Amino acid sequence: MRRTRVLGGVGSGERVDATKSRATGISRGFTIVELLVVISIIALLIAILLPAIGKARDAALVTQSLGNLRNLGAANAAYGADWNDRQFTACPDDAGLVNGNCVTYTTTIACPPQQLLGWAANGAMWGYFIGTGKCAGFPGSCAENWAVYKPITFGGVDDKFGSFRLPNVKSFTGYVNNKYYDPVFWAPKDKISMAGAEKYFMFPDQFTWDGSSSAFSTYCWSPAAMWAPEVLSDKGFKNPDTLPGGYRSPAVGQARYPDIKTRMLEHAWLQNAESNVNPNFSQGPNGATGQSEPWYFNHGYNSAPATLFFDGHISIMAVADAMESDTRAKGNNANVPGMVEKGLWHRQPWGADGYFGAQSYDFLVGTSYHILTTNGILGRDTIGAK
Numbered sequence: 245m246r247r248t249r250v251l252g253g254v255g256s257g258e259r260v261d262a263t264k265s266r267a268t269g270i271s272r273g274f275t276i277v278e279l280l281v282v283i284s285i286i287a288l289l290i291a292i293l294l295p296a297i298g299k300a301r302d303a304a305l306v307t308q309s310l311g312n313l314r315n316l317g318a319a320n321a322a323y324g325a326d327w328n329d330r331q332f333t334a335c336p337d338d339a340g341l342v343n344g345n346c347v348t349y350t351t352t353i354a355c356p357p358q359q360l361l362g363w364a365a366n367g368a369m370w371g372y373f374i375g376t377g378k379c380a381g382f383p384g385s386c387a388e389n390w391a392v393y394k395p396i397t398f399g400g401v402d403d404k405f406g407s408f409r410l411p412n413v414k415s416f417t418g419y420v421n422n423k424y425y426d427p428v429f430w431a432p433k434d435k436i437s438m439a440g441a442e443k444y445f446m447f448p449d450q451f452t453w454d455g456s457s458s459a460f461s462t463y464c465w466s467p468a469a470m471w472a473p474e475v476l477s478d479k480g481f482k483n484p485d486t487l488p489g490g491y492r493s494p495a496v497g498q499a500r501y502p503d504i505k506t507r508m509l510e511h512a513w514l515q516n517a518e519s520n521v522n523p524n525f526s527q528g529p530n531g532a533t534g535q536s537e538p539w540y541f542n543h544g545y546n547s548a549p550a551t552l553f554f555d556g557h558i559s560i561m562a563v564a565d566a567m568e569s570d571t572r573a574k575g576n577n578a579n580v581p582g583m584v585e586k587g588l589w590h591r592q593p594w595g596a597d598g599y600f601g602a603q604s605y606d607f608l609v610g611t612s613y614h615i616l617t618t619n620g621i622l623g624r625d626t627i628g629a630k
Contacts (some may be wrong), residue, residue: 286325302433304561306550309431309462313552316411316428316463316508319419321556324496331470332416333493333622334359334407335393344394344485346386350377358382359392359407361416361424362450366427370451371414387586395470396615398483398593404600408467408615409460409511414450424451429461431550433514436538437462438520444505464511466625468617469494476620480584481592501624506561506614510549512538513605515560517547518521524603528529533572540600542615545608554621561626566613569627588625590616 255542302396321331336356342348349356355378360371372392373384394408407413412420412429420428425444440459444452464507468476469533470493475484484490499505525537541549541563570588577586585591587614589598598612617623 245571245589250479263610267438283507295510305432306515309514309550310558310560312428312431313463313508313550313558317418317552317556317558319416320496320507320552322419322595323416329495329497331397331493331496332407332411332465333491334410334413334415335395335491337489337492339486340484340490344483344491345374346390346393350374352377354382355379355382357395357415359389359410362414362422364452365447365449370453390505394484395445395465395467404594406467407630408465411465411508412461412462417450419616422447422450430459431462431510431512431514434462434510434538436536437512450624460511462510462512462514463508465508466614466617468615468623469499469505469507469621471620473498473620473622476585476590476593476616476618476623478583478585478618478623481590494523496554496621498621499554500619503557504624504626504628505554505617505621506625507552507554509551509561509614510541511546513541513547515546515548516544517546518605522605539605540603542599542601542611542613543604543609545606547609563609563611565626567609567611569625570611570613572627585618587618588618588623588627589613590618 255456265417269416295571320332324330334357336349336354338353339349342353356374358371358373358379360369363369372389373379373382374386374389374393375382375384390407391397391400392407394406395408396406397403412424412426414422414424417423417426420426425441425447427442430441432438437459440457451520471484472487472490472494474482474487475490482490501521518536522537522539522543539547545564545567546562548560550558550562566588572589574586577583578582580586591598593616594601594612596610598610599615601610601612604610617625
């Protein structure tokens with residue numbers, strides 16, 4: 245029988261080839277060129293997406309830090325409601341009567357409330373105790389712990405350290421969650437401090453310590469606003485030890501510029517930081533070494549700490565803004581009679597370097613705003629709109 249051949253175009257020919265391929269089990273794979281194109285496209289997508297993902301993650305961490313400060317702002321307000329609207333203080337109001345001398349104060353006046361940290365699970369109470377004079381029976385001494393009662397210390401082995409670094413002491417944590425190691429006191433980007441703190445977050449104790457490491461809070465108060473305004477007056481610096489009421493913390497309502505006076509901020513340089521560890525500290529505050537001491541918020545021109553202001557609002561405040569505002573203020577006050585300190589922060593206590601300025605990252609930065617605000621709570625740390 246004669247068969248009829250069915251003719252077809254290119255399409256039918258391709259169908260025959262495909263049928264043959266399926267029948268023989270042979271399939272067509274990718275060429276090297278095609279594979280390289282696919283890999284290039286994937287690499288390009290990753291290169292485009294990774295920075296965006298990193299920025300989103302960083303923004304989320306900053307938002308969390310701002311949320312912490314918002315909660316601490318509420319705690320400050322609750323503290324003020326119980327203490328006549330006053331700023332937190334751990335130092336006796338009348339310490340200036342005895343020139344700020346702890347031994348004389350505890351011997352002749354009274355035993356100040358102890359700087360407690362909290363109860364441990366075994367029933368032990370932790371704190372920075374003073375056991376001198378009328379405080380006999382407590383462990384510790386004035387020489388060891390008096391510095392953590394003052395807002396900040398001028399001179400001596402504890403120079404530039406004080407209670408402004410300790411918002412998580414028991415007298416304040418009662419307005420938060422009653423725990424020294426509560427996550428609200430640590431910004432998630434603060435890797436160095438977080439390393440010593442987060443292992444304790446899981447414990448229910450008010451305070452705990454494994455004997456190996458501990459950590460100070462990421463956030464710090466403005467010590468300038470914890471003294472009487474006369475201490476950092478624009479008429480000249482007065483050591484609070486020489487003023488009978490120098491250590492009396494002012495009322496929050498005294499803030500003359502509440503929307504531009506900083507109240508709490510991130511002590512470490514976390515936004516735009518060049519690195520975590522500051523190698524310029526051979527021996528840092530409170531015994532910290534250069535291997536574990538971070539850069540501080542005022543150590544970089546590009547630093548921009550999350551900040552709580554006295555009017556309660558939270559925002560990012562750039563160090564560059566503080567520096568520019570200080571420069572403008574000095575120019576505007578150049579011919580004001582009787583004004584010794586023209587700028588927004590006081591140079592007299594520590595000179596031009598101010599608060600650990602010698603350990604800064606770059607030569608562009610030069611500010612001690614928040615720490616040494618001129619006129620204290622009556623002053624301001626930025627001028628605001630240009």
